[in-house]
Amino acid sequence: MKDRDVRAVILAGGRGTRFWPLGRAARPKQFLRIAGPEPMLLETVRRIRPLVPPRKLTLIADALQTRQARKLLPRLPAGSFLVEPEARNTGPALMLATARVWLENPDAVVVVLPADHLIRERAKFLVRMRAGIEAAARESAFVTFGIRPTFPATGYGYIGYDREAGKTIGGTVFYPVRGFREKPALARAEEYIASGDHAWNSGMFLWRAGVFAEKLARFAPELEPAWAAIVAALKSGSPAKLKRAFRLAPASSIDYALMEKADGVLVADGDFGWSDVGAWSALAGIWPRDGAGNAVRGEALALDARNCLVWNPGRLTALVGVRDLIVVEAGDALLICDAGHDQKVKDVVEALKKTEKYGKYI
């Protein structure tokens, strides 16, 4: 492990709208202090720090979010920030980030981490990542972490695996992946859960840079021209060339573009208290709650109020006779949402987009 060249690539370019009105176009989820005392991006950087020194860290995001990330992490070297020529989902971004590593050292192990996930058990996370790094280094495999499903979620992708063929590396069992499954309908999700051999796709991946290049050539040859052009553009140092090269790659996720086509994928149990913090109601399971189930950031006075989630720092919120509400006060906008309807928060943003005078609230 000590001799391994390990690189972390943090996907910092998400643009979710589910945390409106706190999350805005110019301040997406990874910049919010919702799951801990620091912005999620900063927590992600600190979490992997024991395994990856700053000079081996890459944050990839678009220009706007890179500016914000640099403000948040002023001591990271400038080279840590890799600007996507344009937002094209995770496929092109990870081809670019991996190509940069590959040019330096094809044997380096790349650890890909979303910037906006919560990991409650940091020590266990490091144990699993160390094992994942070993697995990626020793095997010519893509390594992933799957989350044991607790309910038949239809909002996550699933990973099916062969639970009879596990192999222990670094104290962690890695199973051969049978296939990636797109977000399923409910009945299918229930089947996955009942099967006992499907996990949620956490979006965390590890690979040796050279293995990535080989698997791309073998299983997704349609990506070869883009890969070659990106490598050439990086060698030339020309932003214009890089932009053209980047556009050759289809705008799709790495899962869809490469992972689900490839043989030699391993998955281990991501049993380190993972949450993707997908919407406001997820925070009800993360923030401390009072005896009546209310979880509050700010001051609150609850009279006959239960199971409310309040974000209103610096102000007093009085809750009277209400149940199961999400209340978010953020500058010029206030959200009052039934807890069972928080998937509709993104619809609010869509509705705001349709009215010009509301543009300032997005």
Place this chain on the structure above:
Amino acid sequence: MKDRDVRAVILAGGRGTRFWPLGRAARPKQFLRIAGPEPMLLETVRRIRPLVPPRKLTLIADALQTRQARKLLPRLPAGSFLVEPEARNTGPALMLATARVWLENPDAVVVVLPADHLIRERAKFLVRMRAGIEAAARESAFVTFGIRPTFPATGYGYIGYDREAGKTIGGTVFYPVRGFREKPALARAEEYIASGDHAWNSGMFLWRAGVFAEKLARFAPELEPAWAAIVAALKSGSPAKLKRAFRLAPASSIDYALMEKADGVLVADGDFGWSDVGAWSALAGIWPRDGAGNAVRGEALALDARNCLVWNPGRLTALVGVRDLIVVEAGDALLICDAGHDQKVKDVVEALKKTEKYGKYI
């Protein structure tokens, strides 16, 4: 009418807590722009203006509220503002205000108006007030306006009257009052409604100053020492004397101290769109509502939201999947209250009083 000396006394000293957090100790209901474009006190002054010139107008309130009222009405003469030496309910306040008129002209008619009621039909209000002034001038009577009850309210006092003995004055029928009834239990309120001869006590009264003095002497002789002392203090011009005199009067409402003890009280139908705007939910019947029943001050975006009342000027409020909520954003405090629980808003203020750090929110 033209020759009548008519004085208006506006009771501007209310200290309600039912409109928290917009209404605060230092900014009670009469100073809020909740029922129209102007603060309720200003609307009250403007409403009676066609019958009473500014120099014949008296606003009575405590020192703090008088300061605020002067800011709101900077062009009223200084003598229009009568400061209560202390808050002692409406009895002492109206003895003081009436004594001041009585010293100038015992034949003057005093029109007493609460500062925090809404009158939707201003023209009809003036017709009824003109008739009330005539009645008070011609008859040696206290004149009141009663509101035809629309439900068995337990939060209002009632006035019972003899509906067979009406007398028309100025196109308005005045009935002899049989008695004032305190806020009743529900069963009693239902009896009052069924009887057809009980009205809600609106708190609007008219009397000749001399009639007030006579009835006080005859029906409430226990108030005589206070009355005599107030008159003497006003003559002397000594604030210290006035303060002592004021304290001789029991701290009770004029209804309880005098009206309900007196003979010769008339009531007419206050059919001019009255509302005492008793709590936030009352505004749902006053503010315009959208097709889903939402009434909003400020901008709102409602997705599957019904019958919500929102005060949040200058900000956007998004309501998602919620019903029957009162949402009030006011500076450093936010209220989220079930519409059926808005009587508990005053309990919020009581609860805040019990915690020192919350004192700033009261």
